[in-house]
Amino acid sequence: MNFITFKFGNELQEGLEMMGFDKPTPIQEQAIPIIQKERDLIACAQTGTGKTAAFVLPILDKLTKEYPSNKVKAIIIAPTRELAKQIDMQIEGFSYFTNSSSYPIYGGGTGVEFDNQKEALKKGADIIICTPGRLLAHLDFNYFDTSGVEHLILDEADRMLDMGFHDDIMSIAKQLPEKRQTLLFSATMPAKIRELANKLLKKPASISLAISKPAAGITQLAYMCYDSQKIDLVREILKTKGKSLSHVLIFASSIKSVREIKRTLNKAGMRSSEMHSGLEQEQREQTIREFKSKKIRILVATDILSRGIDIKGIELVINYEVPHDAEDYVHRIGRTARADRTGEAITFINPKQVRDFMDIEKLIEKEVPKLNLPKKFTEAPKYQILAKEKKKKKWKNYQKKHN
Numbered sequence: 537m538n539f540i541t542f543k544f545g546n547e548l549q550e551g552l553e554m555m556g557f558d559k560p561t562p563i564q565e566q567a568i569p570i571i572q573k574e575r576d577l578i579a580c581a582q583t584g585t586g587k588t589a590a591f592v593l594p595i596l597d598k599l600t601k602e603y604p605s606n607k608v609k610a611i612i613i614a615p616t617r618e619l620a621k622q623i624d625m626q627i628e629g630f631s632y633f634t635n636s637s638s639y640p641i642y643g644g645g646t647g648v649e650f651d652n653q654k655e656a657l658k659k660g661a662d663i664i665i666c667t668p669g670r671l672l673a674h675l676d677f678n679y680f681d682t683s684g685v686e687h688l689i690l691d692e693a694d695r696m697l698d699m700g701f702h703d704d705i706m707s708i709a710k711q712l713p714e715k716r717q718t719l720l721f722s723a724t725m726p727a728k729i730r731e732l733a734n735k736l737l738k739k740p741a742s743i744s745l746a747i748s749k750p751a752a753g754i755t756q757l758a759y760m761c762y763d764s765q766k767i768d769l770v771r772e773i774l775k776t777k778g779k780s781l782s783h784v785l786i787f788a789s790s791i792k793s794v795r796e797i798k799r800t801l802n803k804a805g806m807r808s809s810e811m812h813s814g815l816e817q818e819q820r821e822q823t824i825r826e827f828k829s830k831k832i833r834i835l836v837a838t839d840i841l842s843r844g845i846d847i848k849g850i851e852l853v854i855n856y857e858v859p860h861d862a863e864d865y866v867h868r869i870g871r872t873a874r875a876d877r878t879g880e881a882i883t884f885i886n887p888k889q890v891r892d893f894m895d896i897e898k899l900i901e902k903e904v905p906k907l908n909l910p911k912k913f914t915e916a917p918k919y920q921i922l923a924k925e926k927k928k929k930k931w932k933n934y935q936k937k938h939n
Contacts, residue, residue, distance in 0.1 A: 607684025
């Protein structure tokens with residue numbers, strides 16, 4: 537199958553060819569025909585599967601064939617500014633030869649940017665890509681006429697609920713026409729996503745792609761270590777690998793850890809930068825630009841970069857802590873070995889995180905090799921569940937049987 541099968545307009549097809557799109561991915565094969573039939577859709581698909589194009593292309597095609605208006609036709613809601621901006625960039629590429637327009641709407645900018653967003657809403661950009669909070673801020677001023685909205689798309693819906701956006705999403709939906717197409721895309725499908733879908737979608741079609749395993753090109757490794765050994769281990773790994781690596785991404789679970797790692801690496805002469813929600817939007821965009829252009833070789837980040845953001849050429853991912861969610865591990869290490877390239881993912885496991893890592897190995901159906909610490913390090917802990925953790929599991933099992 538190729539994209540000609542979907543009978544897109546010539547202008548859109550030309551944009552696809554310019555961007556190098558030839559064959560649709562599985563999510564695109566399944567989702568595009570459903571969306572073209574104007575059905576609601578709930579789709580479970582991970583980052584990196586091509587889901588953005590799966591919902592953008594059929595909507596763009598429909599808009600290019602409609603009579604132009606000065607009203608917003610489609611609203612795409614994303615959890616973060618970075619993802620909103622990336623979706624907008626993709627739309628710009630696809631729609632290059634069409635007359636369709638799009639505009640990203642997110643917080644963190646200046647008053648001038650807010651005014652520009654206001655104008656885009658008032659004059660009617662065909663598609664707006666927004667974060668929930670910023671769209672609500674505009675809706676509060678009553679200058680955004682939502683009567684023309686025909687499509688509502690929730691991207692990374694699970695992430696938005698994790699970030700506490702449930703009420704914002706419901707508030708936005710109530711201010712849109714009831715007669716519309718609603719599409720919900722999520723990397724996971726917990727009960728809370730099903731509940732949200734039941735509230736917003738009408739007789740939806742459903743697509744669920746199996747959770748993809750890490751790409752074959754990723755070499756996965758792990759170290760057992762104490763928290764006190766981690767920062768020295770990062771330095772040792774980077775020192776050993778040398779300057780041959782052009783892009784290194786280090787994931788940490790808190791802003792505090794991110795800042796500590798960055799500070800230590802910079803002191804050691806390893807220039808690095810940080811990425812997390814505590815930075816201003818301008819700082820975040822500047823950091824991404826410098827990392828992509830290789831001005832910065834090492835980027836330390838929270839999970840804000842684990843999904844959605846596409847940076848080519850990342851050769852090494854280091855998990856400073858084991859992610860609490862096994863699926864987040866797949867998202868994190870999926871930043872490397874993209875587009876059939878190779879890469880390496882190294883995870884640090886402390887004694888309390890052994891069970892979490894065993895859950896990861898169960899999900900990916902693979903035992904990740906555990907390396908010995910370098911000789912100059914003190915003895916590492918053993919890869920085994922702590923006695924306290926075993927007791928907790930026994931107690932949970934007891935409760936399940938007797939409740």
